[in-house]
Amino acid sequence: MPKLVLPPDAPSLADAVAQAVRDGVAAGELVPSVTYSVYQLAELLDVSRSPAREGLLRLAEAGLIEIRRNRGFRVLPPQADDIEEIIGIRVALEPPAARDAAVSGTDAQHAAIRSALSAMAAAPDDASFWRADRELHDLLLHAAGRPRTAAIIERLRTTTALLGPPTTASGRSLAEIHAEHEPVVAAVLARDGAAAEAAMRTHLEATRDLLVANLSA
Known part of the structure; x- marks a missing residue:
């Protein structure tokens, strides 16, 4: 079984299960090619089957998993x-938030x-780079005063993480991705909202x- 951790601060056990699975997907512990047992998941997270099933039903409703x-x-x-829908949501939320930040x-x-942008540039490996990217x-x-939006974006990024490493999925290098963030940060630091x-x-x-383009190829 994969390595999953039950978050201690979730509002309910079902929420905690759902978050543990999302985190497992983002970390590559849960992959699309494998069917996982609900009973093993409950045992791994040390919860009963009822909250395990409820958490999985929430993820199924969100389209993240299929219950077989x-x-x-x-x-x-x-x-x-x-991807069109997910990035469309992010385009609606993140640019105005960057302005407010x-x-x-x-x-x-x-x-x-x-500092987060600098951490991306200095990252010694891919995992460190993506942690800094998410942090940025x-x-x-949060600088825009939008913590709920931050939680939504994190869940959306969990779904796109299923495509594999973003460098592979999008065909860009880490340096190219870092370069795309530089004008965002420069404008924020200059307090140029537009x-x-x-x-x-x-x-x-x-x-x-x-x-x-890569998915459609």
Whole structure:
């Protein structure tokens, strides 16, 4: 069985199970090609079968997994139309948040955003790079005063993580992805809201176009 951890701060056991599975997908512990047992999942997380099933039903409703009768569940890799929808949601939410982060973010928040970009550039491996990338987007959303949006974006990124490493899925190098974030951060630090919004939109739309093109090829 994969290595999964039950988060201690979830509002309910079903929520905790759902989050543990999402985290397992994002970490590559749960992969689309394998059918997993609900009973083994409950045992692994040390919960009863009822919250395990309830948590999985929530993920099935979100389209993240498929429940296979009398067999278990499997992770569903996203298709091109899924990516269109997911990035479409992000385009609606993150560019205006980047604008607000530029205008309303504190100096301390801006310093943390700058550090996250530097961490991306200095990352010694892919895993460290993607942690810094996630942190950068999360910091921007919190600097904009949008913690609920940050939680939504994190869940959406879990789904796109099923495509595999973003460098492979989109065909870009780490250096190219880092370079797409530089104008976003530069605009935020300059407190130029319009430029920050435009740069974030450009980054997300480029990501969408490359992911969809590769899935459709």
